[in-house]
Amino acid sequence: MNQSNSNELLNRINDRYSQMSKGQKLLSTYITDNYDKAVFLTAEKLGKVVGVSESTVVRFATCLGYRGYPEFQKALEELVRNKLNSIQRMEVTYGRISQSQILASVLQSDAEKIRRTLEQINQDAFEMAVDIILHAEHIYIVGIRSCAPLASFLAFYLNLIFENVHLLHTNSSSELFEQMVRISNQDVIIGISFPRYSMRTLKAMEFANNRQAKVITLTDSVHSPMNLYSSCNLIAKSDMASIVDSLVAPLSVINALIVALCMKKQDEVALTLETLEQIWDEYQVYESDEIDYVDDHLKMHYGKAGESEDE
Numbered sequence: 001m002n003q004s005n006s007n008e009l010l011n012r013i014n015d016r017y018s019q020m021s022k023g024q025k026l027l028s029t030y031i032t033d034n035y036d037k038a039v040f041l042t043a044e045k046l047g048k049v050v051g052v053s054e055s056t057v058v059r060f061a062t063c064l065g066y067r068g069y070p071e072f073q074k075a076l077e078e079l080v081r082n083k084l085n086s087i088q089r090m091e092v093t094y095g096r097i098s099q100s101q102i103l104a105s106v107l108q109s110d111a112e113k114i115r116r117t118l119e120q121i122n123q124d125a126f127e128m129a130v131d132i133i134l135h136a137e138h139i140y141i142v143g144i145r146s147c148a149p150l151a152s153f154l155a156f157y158l159n160l161i162f163e164n165v166h167l168l169h170t171n172s173s174s175e176l177f178e179q180m181v182r183i184s185n186q187d188v189i190i191g192i193s194f195p196r197y198s199m200r201t202l203k204a205m206e207f208a209n210n211r212q213a214k215v216i217t218l219t220d221s222v223h224s225p226m227n228l229y230s231s232c233n234l235i236a237k238s239d240m241a242s243i244v245d246s247l248v249a250p251l252s253v254i255n256a257l258i259v260a261l262c263m264k265k266q267d268e269v270a271l272t273l274e275t276l277e278q279i280w281d282e283y284q285v286y287e288s289d290e291i292d293y294v295d296d297h298l299k300m301h302y303g304k305a306g307e308s309e310d311e
Contacts, residue, residue, distance in 0.1 A: 009035075009075040012064045023052040024060045031076070039076040043069045078223065110248040113237040117249040121235055126253075128232045130260045132214045136188040138164040140180060140213075142204045143192035150192050150218075150250055157258045160272055161265055168204065176204050185212035192218045193226045194238045194247065205229045218250055 013028045020028060030050045031038045038046060043057040050057075061072035133139060139162055143151030148170075155167035168179050183189065189208040193201040202225055205215050209229035217230040220238045227233050236250040262269050 009064070009072075009079050016063060020060075020063065021056075023050075023056040024063060026050050026052060027057065027060045035076055036080050039073065039080050078221075106246075110246055113246060113249040114252055117236045117253065120237075121253065122233070125232055125234055126256070126260075129216050129234060129257065130264065132188050132216060132232060133158075133162075133190075133257075133261060134264055136214065137186040138166060138183070138188075140166045140168060140183060140187065140189040140208065141192075142168040142170065142176070142189065142201050144170050144198040144201050146247065147192045147194060147198070147201075150247060150254060151190075153251070154190065154192075154254050154258070158261070160276075161258075161261050161269055170200055176200060177207060180204065180207055183208050183211050183213045188214040188216060190216045190218065191226055191230070192250065193224070194220050194250065197225055202226060202228070218253060 010032065013032060017025065017028055027046070027050050030046075041049065043061075044054045047054045047057045058069050061069045064072065066072040066075065139158060141151045141155045141158070143149075151167060155165055158165045166179065168176055170176050180189075187208075189205060191201050191205045197219075205217070205226065206229050209215050214232070215230040216232045216234065217224070217226040218234045218236060219226040220236065222233065222235065234253055236253045238246055238250065
């Protein structure tokens with residue numbers, strides 16, 4: 001994350017501190033020392049913790065130049081986005097959701113992230129990503145830790161559309177670069193990373209950029225460090241304070257990419273799927289391990305070694 005962006009709130013507090021009221025100075029001190037806790041408090045709760053009124057909290061936000069408390073809270077989120085460790089994330093989630101509300105809270109939160117992503121994603125960037133992928137000689141995909149399933153999902157479907165798709169395995173940095181050693185300006189790398197951001201993913205994108213390859217990022221913010229080397233940024237909302245990373249919105253963007261690419265290459269995809277259906281049928285990919293509940297026996301075309309078909 002850009003350092004100036006992450007420090008903007010603290011800079012505003014320092015610049016205006018001398019003109020603040022006593023209550024606002026108390027808020028300034030608490031937020032400076034406890035921003036990782038303050039970010040999850042409503043205006044009312046923050047006021048109670050500090051010992052001031054809710055209206056003082058709201059005036060404090062406007063004093064700092066924000067249009068209201070919600071905008072101030074977003075600035076706090078930018079400050080702590082990449083600073084919470086796993087224990088803090090778990091503590092925050094336990095403090096937010098009661099046991100009886102878990103299902104509804106999580107699903108509603110995920111739905112909200114998809115809605116916000118739809119409202120804010122750049123359609124031109126999406127179309128650019130589709131075009132870059134269509135014209136690339138080789139497509140490299142990298143995602144680490146919780147983003148690895150997203151990378152694997154994208155690679156699985158791109159393999160049905162294109163010939164030269166490379167899902168990068170990331171057991172070590174040296175192994176990562178060895179898999180990319182032939183990347184060139186005719187290729188593209190798609191890097192997927194959300195807080196806490198992966199340094200190995202960032203280094204892979206830097207490596208690709210240095211070799212004039214196209215770089216596409218799927219990340220959570222225009223301030224993400226993943227955008228340092230990218231020529232095309234796809235922004236999808238994720239939850240920065242959760243026991244598990246909420247990556248529903250990024251997965252929806254990946255689905256949209258796959259559908260858009262399939263529509264651009266309909267004939268090739270249809271031929272590939274037709275060939276695969278024949279292979280699956282010939283080699284019993286889906287049938288050999290299914291139970292026929294009418295006959296109550298395994299459906300097998302081939303008998304055991306040494307047995308005739310009449311046995």
